Amino acid sequence: MIKKGFDVSHHQNPKLLKFDMAQGVTDFMIARANYGKDTSDRQFVEWAKRIRGARIVFGAYMFYRQIHSVEDQLAVFDRQLDLIGGLKAGDMYPVLDMEENHANKDGRRRDGFPKAKFFSDSCRRIAEAWKDQFGNCILYYSSFFPEYLKEHKAWIKDGEGKDYLHWIADYSVPDGRPRTPYSPHWNLHQPKNRTSPIYPVFDANGHQVVIDHNFSNPTIDFSKLIIKPEDLANDHVSDEAEVGESGTTDRPGGALPEDDAAERAAREAGFEKLAKSLDGVKDGLETLRRL
Secondary structure, three states, X not given: OOOEEEEEOOOOOOOOOOHHHHOOOOOEEEEEEEEOOOEEOOOHHHHHHHHHHOOOEEEEEEEOOOOOOHHHHHHHHHHHHHHOOOOOEOEEOOEEEOOOEHHHOEOOHHHOOOOHHHHHHHHHHHHHHHHHHHOOOEEEEEOOHHHHHHHHOHHHHOHHHHOOEEEEEXXXXXXXXXXXXXXXXXXXXXXXXXXXXXXXOEOOOOOEOOEEEEEEOOOOOHXXXXXXXXXXXXXXXXXXXXXXXXXXXXXXXXXXXXXXXHHHHHHHHHHHHHHHHHHHHXXXXXXHHHO
């Protein structure tokens, strides 16, 4: 059976997602915890609270940046997890987001394939650390991203790569049919993003904002993506871990540039106002229908 879900970050507003509509039709949601070492996603705590509160399977991902050390990035990821009480049995295994990111200074295109061995070795270290800590790791990458790693890509498909879980981004194919030339199998597919009724947010031009959709492989048990109680025997989160607010920065996140703080606040205020207006219209139409 195909499971459906979304991945989100502070580029979306968790207060505007219709979780009442999502329940029953959304099986999982994966929220960004951090972008390298300098950006702790400012909406991570809120996303975790709302996703878990809606009884939707929760996942967390880290966007790897080769200009930052593995140790620093893992430390930020751990601090973000501490804010939500850690990853729990029933959550998804942690996700390592691997992308060619030269536009944000992670390597330079004129170098051909910058730091391919360094990138590969660092991501492999993170994956192995999480496998030891949580029981497994989900690798996120596009169908042809491993070409970026040149001769250092074999571990993704062969050897321990067969044991990892694979989330493939492939925007040029139908849902649930990603191309996998460098993958031993696929567990999740991210096709081209699109609008969704559960996220009724519109831009300044009146166009509905798109959101990332994801689909599971119906031939592989979805439970393979889920943390088991026995996986957490060496869980890093202490009993004293408190739930709180994550740190913020103004560094770019993912492939999207960050907004100016004032612009972002104004836009989110506008989104909330629009959402309330839409609710008012809906209530008005319901009243007219009853007349």
